[in-house]
Amino acid sequence: MINIIKVNNEQQFNETGAGIIASLLQSKPRAILGLATGSTPVGVYGKLIELYLEGVVSFKQASSYNLDEYIGLPANHPESYRQFMNDKLFNHIDILLENTHVPSGNAVDPDKAAADYSELLENAGQIDLQLLGLGHNGHIGFNEPSDELQGPPHIVTLDERTRQANARFFKSIDEVPTHAITMGIGSILHAKQILLMAKGADKAEIVAQALKGPITTQCPASFLQTHPNVVVLLDQAAGRLV
Ligand code: F6R
Numbered sequence: 001m002i003n004i005i006k007v008n009n010e011q012q013f014n015e016t017g018a019g020i021i022a023s024l025l026q027s028k029p030r031a032i033l034g035l036a037t038g039s040t041p042v043g044v045y046g047k048l049i050e051l052y053l054e055g056v057v058s059f060k061q062a063s064s065y066n067l068d069e070y071i072g073l074p075a076n077h078p079e080s081y082r083q084f085m086n087d088k089l090f091n092h093i094d095i096l097l098e099n100t101h102v103p104s105g106n107a108v109d110p111d112k113a114a115a116d117y118s119e120l121l122e123n124a125g126q127i128d129l130q131l132l133g134l135g136h137n138g139h140i141g142f143n144e145p146s147d148e149l150q151g152p153p154h155i156v157t158l159d160e161r162t163r164q165a166n167a168r169f170f171k172s173i174d175e176v177p178t179h180a181i182t183m184g185i186g187s188i189l190h191a192k193q194i195l196l197m198a199k200g201a202d203k204a205e206i207v208a209q210a211l212k213g214p215i216t217t218q219c220p221a222s223f224l225q226t227h228p229n230v231v232v233l234l235d236q237a238a239g240r241l242v
Contacts, residue, residue, distance in 0.1 A: 002225065014047040033064040033129055035066045035131055065127060068103065071181060072106065113181060121153065139159070140185075144159045200238055207241065
């Protein structure tokens with residue numbers, strides 16, 4: 001079931017997203033969070049930091065598993081997703097760093113790193129709340145449109161469009177990694193609840209395709225239609241067609 005929430009501005013977007021995560025942590029302090037990087041959740045993470053500083057929420061007993069990580073960047077590279085999570089959230093709240101998990105993008109053997117992440121997720125049990133952004137091509141995590149999708153964590157070749165979209169964070173497109181480790185569609189759909197977030201007019205069409213279009217591997221986010229508990233948080237621009 002998909003429950004769409006449309007908000008009017010950035011502040012409401014961040015408050016609503018953070019509110020959903022905070023309520024979960026209040027009712028279940030040991031919650032397992034599935035986290036995303038990218039621009040969309042940054043303000044939500046900022047609001048969560050505020051809620052933590054105000055004493056409204058604690059992450060002390062929580063644990064987290066990130067969706068994906070670039071292959072080939074050292075963990076302390078400013079654009080690695082591990083670094084992003086430390087900078088934007090983990091370093092500012094009381095989560096124990098050892099309870100935060102991001103695939104290992106700089107392992108000597110990336111296939112083993114993906115298999116290890118798969119095992120880690122299996123041992124963790126069910127993720128309580130999985131956060132997702134949405135790629136312009138319909139990707140979730142780095143599950144790119146393709147003739148077939150994979151269930152467990154795996155290595156992907158990033159779409160040219162994805163590399164171009166993410167080049168804004170690097171000095172040039174040549175520096176954007178070509179491969180990543182991502183949770184698979186199966187890992188994502190296994191979560192108890194999913195929070196998909198999208199902002200901006202440039203996401204309106206893909207939001208409509210994902211939520212109302214046919215379920216197809218050419219739009220990986222369309223598989224969210226098969227999940228029993230999805231909340232979709234949109235601003236008015238991204239929600240224009242749904
Ligand atoms: C990030 C991720 C990606 C992004 C998507 C949207 O961990 O897995 O799927 O969520 O590319 O990115 P933004 O939010 O930058 O538009």
